[in-house]
Amino acid sequence: MKQEQLIYLLKRYADKSITAEEMLSLRTLLNEVQEETLIEAISDQWEAESQAQEYNHSKPADVHQQVEAILLTDKLSVDTGKVRELRLQKKNQWYWAAAAIVVFASVILLKWGPASHTVITDPHLSVQHDIAPGKEGAILVLADGSEIVLDSAGKGNLALQGNSQVIKLENGDLTYVTSGNKNNTEEVFNTMRTPAGNQYKLVLEDGTKVWLNAASSITYPAVFTGKERRVKIKGEAYFEVAKNISKPFLIDVEGRFDIQVLGTAFNVNAYPDEKSLNTTLLHGSVKIKATADAGNNAIFLKPGEQAQVAANGNIRIEKNIDREKVMAWKNGFFNFNDADLQEVMREVARWYDIEVVYEGTPPAIEFVGKISRNLTLSQLLNGLKGTGFNFKVEGRKLIISK
Amino acid sequence: MRNNFLHNENELLHQIAEGDETAFKALYHFYYNELQPLLNKYAGSGVESEEIIQETFIRVWMNRDQLPSLDNFRAWLFTVASRVYLTALRTRINYDKRLEGFSTTLDPENKNLHTPFEFTHLQAIKNCIADAIHQLSPQRKKIYELSRTQGMSIEEIASELSLSKQTVKNVLQTSIRAIREYLNAAGYGFLLLLISFFKLF
Numbered sequence: 093m094k095q096e097q098l099i100y101l102l103k104r105y106a107d108k109s110i111t112a113e114e115m116l117s118l119r120t121l122l123n124e125v126q127e128e129t130l131i132e133a134i135s136d137q138w139e140a141e142s143q144a145q146e147y148n149h150s151k152p153a154d155v156h157q158q159v160e161a162i163l164l165t166d167k168l169s170v171d172t173g174k175v176r177e178l179r180l181q182k183k184n185q186w187y188w189a190a191a192a193i194v195v196f197a198s199v200i201l202l203k204w205g206p207a208s209h210t211v212i213t214d215p216h217l218s219v220q221h222d223i224a225p226g227k228e229g230a231i232l233v234l235a236d237g238s239e240i241v242l243d244s245a246g247k248g249n250l251a252l253q254g255n256s257q258v259i260k261l262e263n264g265d266l267t268y269v270t271s272g273n274k275n276n277t278e279e280v281f282n283t284m285r286t287p288a289g290n291q292y293k294l295v296l297e298d299g300t301k302v303w304l305n306a307a308s309s310i311t312y313p314a315v316f317t318g319k320e321r322r323v324k325i326k327g328e329a330y331f332e333v334a335k336n337i338s339k340p341f342l343i344d345v346e347g348r349f350d351i352q353v354l355g356t357a358f359n360v361n362a363y364p365d366e367k368s369l370n371t372t373l374l375h376g377s378v379k380i381k382a383t384a385d386a387g388n389n390a391i392f393l394k395p396g397e398q399a400q401v402a403a404n405g406n407i408r409i410e411k412n413i414d415r416e417k418v419m420a421w422k423n424g425f426f427n428f429n430d431a432d433l434q435e436v437m438r439e440v441a442r443w444y445d446i447e448v449v450y451e452g453t454p455p456a457i458e459f460v461g462k463i464s465r466n467l468t469l470s471q472l473l474n475g476l477k478g479t480g481f482n483f484k485v486e487g488r489k490l491i492i493s494k
Numbered sequence: 495m496r497n498n499f500l501h502n503e504n505e506l507l508h509q510i511a512e513g514d515e516t517a518f519k520a521l522y523h524f525y526y527n528e529l530q531p532l533l534n535k536y537a538g539s540g541v542e543s544e545e546i547i548q549e550t551f552i553r554v555w556m557n558r559d560q561l562p563s564l565d566n567f568r569a570w571l572f573t574v575a576s577r578v579y580l581t582a583l584r585t586r587i588n589y590d591k592r593l594e595g596f597s598t599t600l601d602p603e604n605k606n607l608h609t610p611f612e613f614t615h616l617q618a619i620k621n622c623i624a625d626a627i628h629q630l631s632p633q634r635k636k637i638y639e640l641s642r643t644q645g646m647s648i649e650e651i652a653s654e655l656s657l658s659k660q661t662v663k664n665v666l667q668t669s670i671r672a673i674r675e676y677l678n679a680a681g682y683g684f685l686l687l688l689i690s691f692f693k694l695f
Contacts, residue, residue: 102536102583103535103536105583105587106535106536106537106538118587119587122580122583122584122587127580130576130580131573131576131577131580132573134576134579134580135569135572135573135575135576138532138536138572138575138576139568139569139572141532141535142528142529142532142572145528145531145532155522155523155526156519158522158526158544158547158548159518159519159522159523159526159551161548162522162548162551162552162555163515163518163555165552165555165556165620165623166555166556166623166627166638166642166673167642167643263679423681424618424622424680424681425618464617464618464621466617466618466621466622466625467617467621
């Protein structure tokens with residue numbers, strides 16, 4: 093990469109004089125050059141420029157306010173002040189509606205301690221009691237049917253399943269550690285279930301990592317003693333399967349289809365209320381086969397592809413997949429690109445553990461943009477406000493009208 | 495030759511490592527004046543460049559215990575700022591690209607629309623720091639709060655809790671490291687900053 097070329101393009105982009113052709117070059121550079129190389133090029137340039145430039149004297153008063161805001165960041169009794177401007181935009185099929193939405197929630201007080209709650213005072217917002225976002229948490233169902241609630245409290249050894257010890261790690265993850273001979277024992281099944289408003293990560297006995305989204309479950313043996321590694325899932329999960337060529341990893345999705353995994357990372361979205369059950373492959377290789385299909389019509393996915401299993405069992409391959417959108421939940425975001433209102437609200441309902449009700453026909457709105465999953469419900473709704481629908485919150489019910 | 499430098503930088507970095515807010519303010523004031531014209535040039539004046547500076551200094555503050563061990567703070571700071579800028583730029587470019595899909599006659603005025611970057615990204619980092627502190631063990635959290643919220647010095651905390659100064663110091667260091675690890679696990683890459691810096695220089 094030529095440093096001068098990059099810098100030239102960045103400046104052209106910044107002063108909005110960039111041509112379409114130059115934009116293409118800039119995108120190519122940003123996609124193809126290593127991040128560290130780009131950063132080094134930019135910071136070197138900036139250092140050189142800063143030495144040449146006149147020292148800029150800004151008003152101490154402004155600077156004082158800015159630095160105070162930074163220092164507030166890690167104070168416990170944090171007052172986040174006004175919610176920053178949020179601009180989320182509505183998509184229209186024919187033309188781009190220019191309105192960017194700028195929203196301020198006036199005062200947000202965050203209090204810590206056992207009675208931790210958030211108070212929102214915004215006269216425009218018909219939300220009395222704000223609803224907190226989802227959190228880390230799940231219910232572990234042991235082989236004997238007993239249940240353990242997994243939340244931020246309690247760490248260490250939880251139970252012995254067969255000859256595997258269930259351990260909750262310092263970082264909150266659940267893991268299985270086996271002692272002794274694992275080949276002569278029978279498989280003992282555990283189920284991990286996340287209620288709406290919870291997500292969880294666990295590490296299976298073979299080292300496979302599973303991230304479970306809200307309102308989902310996975311059933312798996314505490315120790316994989318058979319010839320295959322078989323698990324069952326419902327809802328949405330992201331897998332990073334540990335490689336073991338002699339023991340294939342098989343996932344039974346809702347009894348609807350099977351995924352055979354050959355050491356790989358992928359996401360399965362199989363919520364019953366979604367249009368299709370989607371398996372998206374990030375890297376590696378997986379084979380998908382409808383459970384009802386007695387024949388040999390398995391489909392192989394390539395990285396970046398998504399298999400969509402329709403209600404009638406037909407499998408469609410979508411090659412043009414927005415990976416960032418698929419993986420947004422695991423990375424702590426809602427990604428609303430190309431999503432319609434109902435799709436957005438299904439995800440919101442699962443994360444905030446609320447019910448969404450429509451008064452009349454649901455408004456036909458599409459969105460672009462992404463929003464953090466760390467926000468409270470009213471912060472999120474504030475961001476969506478003004479995109480062409482009205483809402484009110486009653487208890488844990490969100491009522492949407494035109 | 496540069497006509498401006500911070501003569502007491504080393505001393506300031508040591509004070510900041512101990513949690514000294516006044517020292518941090520002095521450092522901020524100096525480097526804000528250096529970064530601001532650059533970001534105005536590269537990210538446009540307005541909200542976006544201010545947000546980039548703010549995030550950069552949140553990263554400086556949350557790495558405060560490491561600052562004295564840097565060979566060249568200035569170079570490191572510029573690397574951090576470049577990284578934050580690049581993230582914002584990518585978000586912006588992807589966003590522009592999406593907008594193009596909706597209209598071929600995009601009003602140039604609309605080019606000034608901001609991406610959701612500022613809100614989601616910076617606010618999410620702040621929320622994540624709050625969560626990280628919340629997750630500290632009760633003893634660590636208490637000491638961290640006495641230091642940050644109450645503004646007590648290490649000596650004051652030590653005498654208040656009948657602990658040795660060294661213990662308090664260790665707890666504060668472990669806590670800030672735990673906060674960074676939490677942020678890192680959440681995908682905000684607070685640890686990577688230092689690692690990649692050492693690799694580069």
